[in-house]
Amino acid sequence: MDLLEYQGKQLFARHGIPVPSGKPARTVEEAVAAADEIGYPCAVKAQVQIGGRGKLGGIKIAANKDEAREHAQAILGMDIKGLTVYEVWIEGASQIASEYYASIVFDRSAKAPLVMLSTKGGMDIETVSEEDPDAIAHLHVDPLIGFQDFHGRQLAFDAGVDADVVRPVGAFLKQLYNTFVAEECLLVEVNPLIITPERTLTALDAKVTLDNNSLFRHKDNAELRDLSGEDPQEKMAHDRGLTYVKLEGNIGILGNGAGLVMSTLDVVKGAGGEPANFLDAGGGSKAEAITSAVEVILSDSKVQAVLFNIFGGITRCDEVANGLIEAFSLLNPSVPFVVRLDGTNDKEGRQILADANLPNVYTEATMDGAAAKVVELAKAA
Amino acid sequence: MSILIDKNTRLVTTGITGSEGRFHTLRNRDYGTNVVAGVTPGKGGQNVDGIPVFNTIAEAVDKQGANTAMIFVPPPFAADSILEAEDAGIELIIAITEGIPAHDELRAFQVIKKNGRSRLVGPNCPGILSPDKANVGIIPATFFKPGNVGVVSRSGTLTYQVGNELALSGFGNSSIVGIGGDPVPGTDFIDVIGLFQNDPETELIVMCGEIGGDAEEKAAEFIGEHVTKPVVGYIAGFTAPPGKQMGHAGAIVSGSHGTAAAKAQALEAKGVRVGRTPTEVAQIAMEILGK
Numbered sequence: 001m002d003l004l005e006y007q008g009k010q011l012f013a014r015h016g017i018p019v020p021s022g023k024p025a026r027t028v029e030e031a032v033a034a035a036d037e038i039g040y041p042c043a044v045k046a047q048v049q050i051g052g053r054g055k056l057g058g059i060k061i062a063a064n065k066d067e068a069r070e071h072a073q074a075i076l077g078m079d080i081k082g083l084t085v086y087e088v089w090i091e092g093a094s095q096i097a098s099e100y101y102a103s104i105v106f107d108r109s110a111k112a113p114l115v116m117l118s119t120k121g122g123m124d125i126e127t128v129s130e131e132d133p134d135a136i137a138h139l140h141v142d143p144l145i146g147f148q149d150f151h152g153r154q155l156a157f158d159a160g161v162d163a164d165v166v167r168p169v170g171a172f173l174k175q176l177y178n179t180f181v182a183e184e185c186l187l188v189e190v191n192p193l194i195i196t197p198e199r200t201l202t203a204l205d206a207k208v209t210l211d212n213n214s215l216f217r218h219k220d221n222a223e224l225r226d227l228s229g230e231d232p233q234e235k236m237a238h239d240r241g242l243t244y245v246k247l248e249g250n251i252g253i254l255g256n257g258a259g260l261v262m263s264t265l266d267v268v269k270g271a272g273g274e275p276a277n278f279l280d281a282g283g284g285s286k287a288e289a290i291t292s293a294v295e296v297i298l299s300d301s302k303v304q305a306v307l308f309n310i311f312g313g314i315t316r317c318d319e320v321a322n323g324l325i326e327a328f329s330l331l332n333p334s335v336p337f338v339v340r341l342d343g344t345n346d347k348e349g350r351q352i353l354a355d356a357n358l359p360n361v362y363t364e365a366t367m368d369g370a371a372a373k374v375v376e377l378a379k380a381a
Numbered sequence: 382m383s384i385l386i387d388k389n390t391r392l393v394t395t396g397i398t399g400s401e402g403r404f405h406t407l408r409n410r411d412y413g414t415n416v417v418a419g420v421t422p423g424k425g426g427q428n429v430d431g432i433p434v435f436n437t438i439a440e441a442v443d444k445q446g447a448n449t450a451m452i453f454v455p456p457p458f459a460a461d462s463i464l465e466a467e468d469a470g471i472e473l474i475i476a477i478t479e480g481i482p483a484h485d486e487l488r489a490f491q492v493i494k495k496n497g498r499s500r501l502v503g504p505n506c507p508g509i510l511s512p513d514k515a516n517v518g519i520i521p522a523t524f525f526k527p528g529n530v531g532v533v534s535r536s537g538t539l540t541y542q543v544g545n546e547l548a549l550s551g552f553g554n555s556s557i558v559g560i561g562g563d564p565v566p567g568t569d570f571i572d573v574i575g576l577f578q579n580d581p582e583t584e585l586i587v588m589c590g591e592i593g594g595d596a597e598e599k600a601a602e603f604i605g606e607h608v609t610k611p612v613v614g615y616i617a618g619f620t621a622p623p624g625k626q627m628g629h630a631g632a633i634v635s636g637s638h639g640t641a642a643a644k645a646q647a648l649e650a651k652g653v654r655v656g657r658t659p660t661e662v663a664q665i666a667m668e669i670l671g672k
Contacts, residue, residue: 108594
């Protein structure tokens with residue numbers, strides 16, 4: 001789960017990482033009140049999870065109340081690369097002497113946290129890494145030992161930070177690492193990490209990705225939401241505990257197991273079709289889950305045909321067939337379904353479907369055949 | 382021969398008294414796997430359909446000589462169970478549990494690596510099947526028979542799909558190994574491909590990858606340097622959009638990294654033929670082994 005900037009900053013603040021004081025606001029009135037409380041000049045920042053919002057007018061400095069109102073009016077509701085701005089974050093404007101970059105990623109390749117530090121903050125770090133790779137200091141930390149003071153010194157010297165801030169930068173990185181571990185993050189990124197004229201450090205931006213699998217023991221984090229990024233179908237699927245990703249096409253897809261569903265999307269695309277979604281009904285796939293999944297798929301009005309691709313392992317094809325029959329009796333779908341059942345109890349499943357004689361349901365024996373059929377039906381629709 | 386599990390496997394299941402743990406352990410035993418024990422803290426002294434239950438894994442090792450553990454406990458407790466198995470000296474730990482927190486997984490991985498006495502397969506994997514010898518996990522064994530094709534995969538049902546295509550073409554398997562779809566798998570493609578390379582029965586290796594991470598790219602390098610047997614690849618997720626997690630915690634394209642196209646290219650550059658569909662994988666296998 002990716003956090004908005006202000007959610008990340010609030011999380012940082014809980015762990016003692018210096019951030020500018022600020023307040024989130026969802027209306028112009030709230031924004032103006034927040035600006036008054038924080039004082040001027042202050043920054044009005046659009047809260048969306050996309051880079052480059054500053055260049056698109058999503059960050060503005062307000063010198064007084066009128067400007068705060070004007071900026072909040074302009075930014076709330078604006079569209080930034082397809083995302084609507086529902087929230088702004090008002091924070092005190094900062095004085096900047098230097099802009100650094102700091103991040104920690106969960107490096108799955110090295111199987112250890114990777115800490116990065118650069119004095120070339122404020123710009124896109126991928127550009128820095130392409131143009132001047134030596135400008136970024138890297139260090140893998142053994143998670144069994146944790147971040148030690150020497151790690152901080154090593155990174156600070158490697159990155160070539162100003163001599164007077166070597167210790168504060170090291171201390172900052174240690175706090176950042178401890179936050180990364182305590183909150184079970186997959187990414188924490190601070191860009192820019194600023195050095196003020198008074199030579200203190202402040203995290204001026206915050207990018208945080210949390211591990212969804214750990215949210216059960218971080219109740220506060222589990223409740224954080226990003227209104228701007230929420231798609232209605234994805235929200236519906238999430239509420240029902242289904243793994244669903246919305247795509248652009250018109251062929252609804254349901255399968256069991258992430259790899260098989262991904263493969264199904266590829267095969268459908270290869271057959272000339274455009275998948276409308278990724279939906280993994282998971283192991284087991286009991287009747288209730290199938291009904292729920294069909295409902296989510298059909299709630300996307302673009303869907304003109306649906307493909308069920310089931311290879312039964314733990315999942316039993318007869319249960320899937322019964323689930324589909326139940327879904328039809330509840331939902332009366334108007335689009336055609338192509339069903340491919342293979343694996344555990346496949347013959348029983350196919351027989352159940354044949355006996356039920358559902359309208360507009362086609363059964364296919366192979367994945368390739370099923371993909372070809374559903375593409376044909378979607379094109380005819 | 383086969384790899385990792387066979388007739389010498391002596392299995393202990395942790396979480397054996399849960400419904401899934403019980404169901405699959407009994408299925409594994411029905412298949413012929415030598416299941417010697419189960420572990421559920423507080424239920425020591427009971428039995429599950431004749432399988433003795435112990436309070437600790439150490440006890441299962443001590444009393445029953447368990448050498449392989451299947452982890453079936455829920456995600457919040459699974460990393461602890463893996464570490465307990467490692468501490469008890471279990472040689473092979475197969476973790477089926479899906480949804481283990483990434484940081485838990487990372488610590489467990491690092492401990493196992495540091496101590497160097499156990500191998501972890503998974504988590505979030507379907508397990509291992511060595512046809513006619515042993516089955517540990519949830520792979521539906523009826524589709525597979527013994528043979529000369531070794532299969533290693535990040536995904537469960539995709540393995541069945543590809544395995545079934547191979548079976549329809551007349552191939553059997555030495556072993557089928559699911560390494561799992563999580564960000565920190567205990568065992569990588571490289572480890573399993575190395576084992577297949579050294580297994581006399583395996584004549585062809587099929588690896589099924591998916592988007593995310595760089596395990597397939599590393600495997601390509603390894604194959605180029607160390608593998609003389611033919612390898613056929615498959616990568617799921619060619620059409621997956623960047624930034625979206627496709628079900629598996631590890632299946633996500635980050636920026637331009639981890640795409641299916643890059644993985645297929647890396648493999649093809651080392652002479653690995655990559656099928657674009659599961660059906661094509663079986664066709665390539667037929668061409669190579671001349672069936």
